[in-house]
Amino acid sequence: MxxxxxxxxxxxxxxxxxxxxxxxxxxxxxxxxxxxxxxxMGDGGEGTLDALLAATGAERREANVQDALGREAVAAWGWQADTRTAFIELAEASGLQQLKRDERTALHSTTYGVGQLILAALDAGANSLLLTLGGSATNDAGAGMLAALGARLLDADGNPLAPGGAALARLATLDLAGLDPRLAALEVQTAVDVDNPLLGPRGASAIFGPQKGASDADVATLDRSIAHFADHVARALGEDHRELAGAGAAGGMGFAARAFLGASLRPGIELVMDQIGFDALLADAxxxxxxxxxxxxxxxxxxxxxxxxxxxxxxxxxxxxxxxxxxxxxxxxxxxxxxxxxxxxxxxxxxxxxxxxxxxxxxxxxxxxxxxxxxxxxxxx
CATH class of the missing domain: 3.40.50.10350 (Glycerate kinase; domain 1)
Structure with missing residues (x-):
């Protein structure tokens, strides 16, 4: 058997x-x-990196990053040298499991550390990236990641926004000129564990914000703030991805990955099964x-x-x-x-x-x- x-x-x-x-x-x-x-297995959340490393034999590497609360931390990522492919799990840098229950704050948590991991992959010479989303402590629609990658998010006085989704309500200028130019040549696949849109009753804030410490009032604040951010993104890029299935993954990181990294979004479990050759195991099961x-x-x-x-x-x-x-x-x-x-x-x-x-x-x-x-x-x- x-x-x-x-x-x-x-x-x-x-x-x-x-x-x-x-x-x-x-x-x-x-x-x-x-x-x-x-x-x-993993569907994009915590543990997905371990599943991918075990299946592919990729090298485990570490990078110094900021965690979801901006504290110094060390996060693992994977490197497959022969294909120049990097495996990055959002939860390693910005994961909910890294915070105590009384530390969870959806209003102010940041994905800055995910951007730092992407920079580490670019420095290693990556031309392909598999980014897994899930298990996040964040609800900033990828704004922190953008800041780490060189974008500037400024308020009406020209000052950088504070970390977190709530601060996006004060966004006046989205300056993408400083984004790392190496991103243009990076092929990105994004593993998502949900199909929710960015906003609304099925969006990132309403469905997942409460488990990250958001009250009903916080959810409303976050949804308005991220909608304001999405308006700026649509004007800057000429494309609007807020209704994309999976855009709401990881507090809106699905939206950011598609909009700014040109990522394709697929159910994380499908990507993982394909990477590890799961069908071969099922053939005799x-x-x-x-x-x-x-x-x-x-x-x-x-x-x-x-x-x-x-x-x-x-x-x-x-x-x-x-x-x-x-x-x-x-x-x-x-x-x-x-x-x-x-x-x-x-x-x-x-x-x-x-x-x-x-x-x-x-x-x-x-x-x-x-x-x-x-x-x-x-x-x-």
Whole structure:
């Protein structure tokens, strides 16, 4: 029996690699002779860089950057010398997981560190970039990234804007003359984990701002501020990308990547599966197990379990999802080739307890799945 174990990370609890190992331990207790292919995945958020490095053999490098709050930090990125391709994960520089819960501030967080990583890639001689978006602590529509790459965003007095999305309300001048000229020759693919537009009720601020510390009033402020920024961008470039599917990814970084880097936007899980040769694993698979922290209606917009299930279904392979929580409208996943889904909790527990026990809970649920598999095949035999 061949089982492909392809989870995403469980936010604040387990990396994708650790999640895959926990599932494998549980399966092995009941199916010790099964061939288990551990394939950590990512849809653009935290952990995607690790999945890409493991699959491609690219070199892990580090750069000194600013984090989402402007503090000094070290962020990893990937370098594939033979193809001169750089792999950059936004969450490494501007990720939500790097901030304590009481530090999250969607109004003022910045993507400046992502621009610094792009400069490091350009300095290495990159002619191709795969930029993964997801897991961000930011809601600045890529304004911080632009500033790091040489653009000037000025208020009415000619002063540089403060970091963050809220400050964009005061934007009077968008000066792109200083953008690094090497960007013109850089081919950019952007991996997004959602298909939301930039603005409005399904936009970056409304849907994702609250998890980054935004109140209802903050969401309204951010949406107005980013709309003002988008107006300036449209006038400067003669193109308006605010309605583009995925423009709202990572607090509007999808918008900035398309507008200023000329990036193509694709569902992150599809890009990752193509990079790691996932179809070859599915060709001989009997079963796929995937998972992440939560499965809900938003998962249909490009999250890992749905992408995995769709690809597996094209090979006739069933997919089971193990998730920390089954959220609103999770049953819609059945219409997108999830065969079955199970939450991890084995009784009432606090979030902190669930996070601390995630490894054991995941392993135990995987063991139960293996027992169910054995029982069903014994009865059918």
């Amino acid at each position: 061949n089982i492909v174990i392809a989870p995403d990370s469980f936010k604040d609890a387990l990396s994708a690699r650790d999640a895959a190992a926990a599932i494998a331990r549980g399966i092995a207790r009941e199916l010790p002779t099964a061939t288990l292919h551990q394939c950590p 009997d079963w796929v197990i995937t998972g992440e922290g939560q499965l809900d209606g938003q998962s249909l917009s490009g999250k890992t379990p749905i992408g995995i299930a769709r690809r597996a279904a094209s090979h006739g392979v069933p997919t089971v999802a193990l998730v920390g929580r089954l959220g609103d409208q999770w049953q819609a996943a059945f219409d997108h080739h999830i065969t079955a889904a199970f939450a991890l909790a084995d009784g009432p527990m606090t979030l902190d307890e669930a996070l601390s026990r995630c490894d054991a809970l995941l392993s135990d649920r995987a063991q139960s799945l293996a027992r169910l598999w054995c029982a069903s095949h014994s009865m059918s035999g």
